[in-house]
Amino acid sequence: MKDYYLYILKCKDDSYYTGITNNLEKRIQEHNAGIYKGYTSSRLPVKLVYSRTFKDINEAIRSEKQIKNWSRAKKEALIKGDFKLLKELSKKKKIK
Template sequence: MRKGYTYILKCADDSYYTGSTIDLLVRFIQHQSGMGANHTKKRLPVTLVYFEEHSRIDIAFNREKQLQGWSRKKKEALIKGWVEELHQFASCKNETHYLKFRRNKK
C-alpha cells in the first residue's frame, strides 16, 4: 500500500478544510486551482497549514476522519504544536464525565 498524507488547509474565509491524499503537492495544487473539494473551491485561496505523513493511505484517511471531528480550537492547537492546549481541549468538560462524577460521589 502507498504512503499517505493527512492535511489541513486554511481557506480565505478563515475556515479549515481537512483531507487526505497520496500526493500532497498535487492535491494542494488541485485545491488552489479550484479543482479540489467543494468547500475549498468556494473559499480560495487556500494555505497549507498542517500535514502528517503516514506509512499507508488508509491510516491517513482514518486520521482525516478523526481530525474532522475536532473543534476549531483543538485543530488550531495541533497546527501550532501546542501540546498542552491540545490535551486541554481534548478533555471532557461535561458534568457527567466520570472524573467529575467520582469527585461528586466522595
C-alpha cells in the same frame, strides 16, 4: 511503499479543510485551481497549515475523520504543535 498525507488547509474565509492524498503538492495546487468543486472551491485561495505523513492509508483515513470532528480550537492547537493544549481540550466535555 507509498506515503499518504493528512493535511489541513486554511481557506480564504479563515475556515479549515482537512483531507488526505498521496501527492500533497499536487493536491494543494488542484485545490487552488478550483478543480475540486465543493468546500474549498468557494474559499480560495487555500494555504497548507499542517501535514502529517502515514505509511498506512487506513490510519490516514482514521486520523482525517477524527480531526474533521474536532473543534476549531483543537485544530489550531494541532497546527501550532501545542500538544499540552490539545490534551487539555480533549479532556473537556460539554456539560448539559
